[in-house]
Amino acid sequence: MAKEAKDSGRKERDKSGWQAQKSAMMRDTILDAALDCFVTIGYANTTTARIAERAGVSRGAMLHHFPSKSELMQAAVEYLHQKLVGLYASHIEKVPLDLPVDERNRAGLEGYWTYLRSDLYVAYHELCVAGRTDPELQDILEDSIARFDEAIVESNRRLFPEWSERGELYELAMDITKFLMEGMAVSQIVSQREKRVNRMIDYLGDRLEEIFHEGDEVGAAIHRHSLRK
Amino acid sequence: MAKEAKDSGRKERDKSGWQAQKSAMMRDTILDAALDCFVTIGYANTTTARIAERAGVSRGAMLHHFPSKSELMQAAVEYLHQKLVGLYASHIEKVPLDLPVDERNRAGLEGYWTYLRSDLYVAYHELCVAGRTDPELQDILEDSIARFDEAIVESNRRLFPEWSERGELYELAMDITKFLMEGMAVSQIVSQREKRVNRMIDYLGDRLEEIFHEGDEVGAAIHRHSLRK
DNA sequence: AAAAAAACAAACAGGACTGATTGTATTTTC
DNA sequence: GAAAATACAATCAGTCCTGTTTGTTTTTTT
Numbered sequence: 001m002a003k004e005a006k007d008s009g010r011k012e013r014d015k016s017g018w019q020a021q022k023s024a025m026m027r028d029t030i031l032d033a034a035l036d037c038f039v040t041i042g043y044a045n046t047t048t049a050r051i052a053e054r055a056g057v058s059r060g061a062m063l064h065h066f067p068s069k070s071e072l073m074q075a076a077v078e079y080l081h082q083k084l085v086g087l088y089a090s091h092i093e094k095v096p097l098d099l100p101v102d103e104r105n106r107a108g109l110e111g112y113w114t115y116l117r118s119d120l121y122v123a124y125h126e127l128c129v130a131g132r133t134d135p136e137l138q139d140i141l142e143d144s145i146a147r148f149d150e151a152i153v154e155s156n157r158r159l160f161p162e163w164s165e166r167g168e169l170y171e172l173a174m175d176i177t178k179f180l181m182e183g184m185a186v187s188q189i190v191s192q193r194e195k196r197v198n199r200m201i202d203y204l205g206d207r208l209e210e211i212f213h214e215g216d217e218v219g220a221a222i223h224r225h226s227l228r229k
Numbered sequence: 230m231a232k233e234a235k236d237s238g239r240k241e242r243d244k245s246g247w248q249a250q251k252s253a254m255m256r257d258t259i260l261d262a263a264l265d266c267f268v269t270i271g272y273a274n275t276t277t278a279r280i281a282e283r284a285g286v287s288r289g290a291m292l293h294h295f296p297s298k299s300e301l302m303q304a305a306v307e308y309l310h311q312k313l314v315g316l317y318a319s320h321i322e323k324v325p326l327d328l329p330v331d332e333r334n335r336a337g338l339e340g341y342w343t344y345l346r347s348d349l350y351v352a353y354h355e356l357c358v359a360g361r362t363d364p365e366l367q368d369i370l371e372d373s374i375a376r377f378d379e380a381i382v383e384s385n386r387r388l389f390p391e392w393s394e395r396g397e398l399y400e401l402a403m404d405i406t407k408f409l410m411e412g413m414a415v416s417q418i419v420s421q422r423e424k425r426v427n428r429m430i431d432y433l434g435d436r437l438e439e440i441f442h443e444g445d446e447v448g449a450a451i452h453r454h455s456l457r458k
Numbered sequence: 459a460a461a462a463a464a465a466c467a468a469a470c471a472g473g474a475c476t477g478a479t480t481g482t483a484t485t486t487t488c
Numbered sequence: 489g490a491a492a493a494t495a496c497a498a499t500c501a502g503t504c505c506t507g508t509t510t511g512t513t514t515t516t517t518t
Contacts, residue, residue: 019464019515026465042362044273047505059506061466069506122361129358132351132418133271175429176409183412189361200404207436248485248494255495276475288476290496298476465514474505484495 023065027075030055030062034076035083038123043130048072074140080123081144085151088115092155101162101212106205108159109177113201116185125189166212173211180204256294256304259284263305264312267352272359277301303369309352310373314380317344321384330391330441335434337388338406342430345414354418395441402440409433 033055037046048069052059066072091111095104115121131138156163156174163170184200262284266275277298281288295301320340324333344350360367385392385403392399413429 017516022515023465040362042273042359044271044359045362048507049505058467060468063507064465067507126358129355129418130271130273133269133274172428172432176432179412179416179429180405180409181412182416183408183410186415187408187411189358199401200408203401203405246486251485252495277477278475287497289498292477293495296477460518462517463515465512467512468510470509471507472505475503477501477503479500480498482495482497484493486491486493488489488491 026057026061027065028079030057030065030072031076031079034072035080035120035123038076038080038126039119043123043126070136073137077127077137077140077144080120080127081148084120084124085148087118087120088112088148088152089155091115092159095159097159101160102205102209104159105208106201108156109181109201109205109208112177112181113185113197116181117188121185122189125186163212169211169214173208176207176211177204252294255286255290257308259286259291259294259301260305260308263301264309264349264352267305267309267355268348272352272355299365302366306356306366306369306373309349309356310377313349313353314377316347316349317341317377317381318384320344321388324388326388330389331434331438333388334437335430337385338410338430338434338437341406341410342414342426345410346417350414351418354415392441398440398443402437405436405440406433 030051034046034051036054037051041050048062049059051072052062055062062072066075091114092108095107095111097104099107127137127141131141163173166173180200181204184197188197259280263275263280265283266280270279277291278288280301281291284291291301295304317340320343321337324336324340326333328336356366356370360370392402395402409429410433413426417426
């Protein structure tokens with residue numbers, strides 16, 4: 001209240017000065033360090049002191065930018081979210097739109113797999129698991145996850161326009177892709193087993209093709225396998 | 230050395246006395262409390278004080294049984310392993326062996342899903358994620374995981390004897406089941422979304438049936454879909 | 459150039475955690 | 489029943505963590 005009244009009486013701070021630039025750089029440095037810590041030592045072992053050390057700044061300086069650990073974590077989640085969206089998009093954008101469907105499916109799966117094998121995804125998973133028992137973190141993540149899912153839907157709409165009218169088949173295909181590949185990725189996080197990945201991606205690509213072509217048939221055949229009650 | 234020489238000169242402690250019974254009960258009480266903590270507050274937030282409180286014993290008493298947190302965690306992992314094996318077996322044993330294959334597949338999947346939806350699995354996943362950044366814990370878990378996988382293989386051999394000669398098709402079926410359902414379970418851990426589970430289990434059951442029947446064909450057809458290079 | 463604001467660093471304070479230690483109670487052995 | 493072993497409880501000590509406070513430096517505004 002009193003503070004806001006005070007602020008209204010002065011010019012807004014110039015955002016183009018060296019201080020402002022330095023502040024923005026500092027902020028990113030700290031947040032990058034936070035994500036690094038999630039990946040290398042785990043979310044559970046991430047302390048403000050460790051982040052400051054990794055960022056190469058003092059804890060006092062960092063506390064100026066993020067007055068509490070909670071605020072720092074919140075900013076880190078948002079920062080991670082932006083990076084994840086960017087990372088996913090960068091892999092998906094590499095897929096040429098003029099490929100035939102089955103090759104495009106396969107390329108999309110490989111892009112998704114590369115995304116799932118990233119450090120950023122590891123950090124994300126660390127946060128998700130921690131959020132199970134931390135309501136505050138969970139709230140932040142839910143918002144981020146919802147926005148990320150929307151971004152995925154948007155990317156897929158562009159990359160796979162032929163699926164746009166497949167309704168429940170599309171949902172099934174998305175589910176099986178998501179669960180199967182994320183299950184595989186989490187399994188890789190837990191213990192590195194590179195074997196079998198290509199076989200699984202091949203298999204999934206074929207299944208997606210089948211599911212898609214089920215939409216070419218009209219009538220009882222739609223319910224033959226995939227949508228059995 | 231010197232201690233062992235000393236011990237060899239006296240009778241072994243009677244294991245049937247009240248003290249021995251109480252000690253075993255105490256041990257299980259502590260370990261149950263530890264698993265409870267993993268589930269309710271997460272592995273990361275589990276402290277010796279919290280376990281002792283949950284077990285209803287003093288920290289001093291607990292320290293007698295487990296002289297360090299490390300030993301307690303090690304014992305908890307082993308205890309969890311035993312419980313997991315027992316839980317999985319209990320669900321799988323309920324499946325009547327005289328069911329037709331497709332129904333037995335479906336029943337096995339539902340048993341596996343029930344297992345994956347258990348608190349024990351949640352605890353297991355907490356440990357797996359924590360083990361990523363804790364080499365000591367990871368070592369313990371690797372041993373446990375390997376033994377658990379063997380137990381699964383043994384159970385499946387009994388429940389699905391008709392798969393015993395399907396070689397790589399069997400491996401594929403096991404992989405897709407594992408990754409898909411664990412991916413789904415982990416997704417449920419992270420955010421509770423009960424929808425779509427039955428659809429996915431239906432779909433997986435059908436795929437397993439297909440994969441199995443690919444073994445009925447000899448020649449190029451084996452490589453038509455699933456095992457494409 | 460002085461004043462104000464922002465940024466940075468260092469130290470303080472209280473709480474939490476683990477392992478070590480000391481003391482007490484219970485059970486078993488002789 | 490006394491001694492020994494086991495079990496249990498309470499306290500101590502050192503370390504780490506987070507938030508608060510104080511002091512210094514840098515940048516911007518006046």
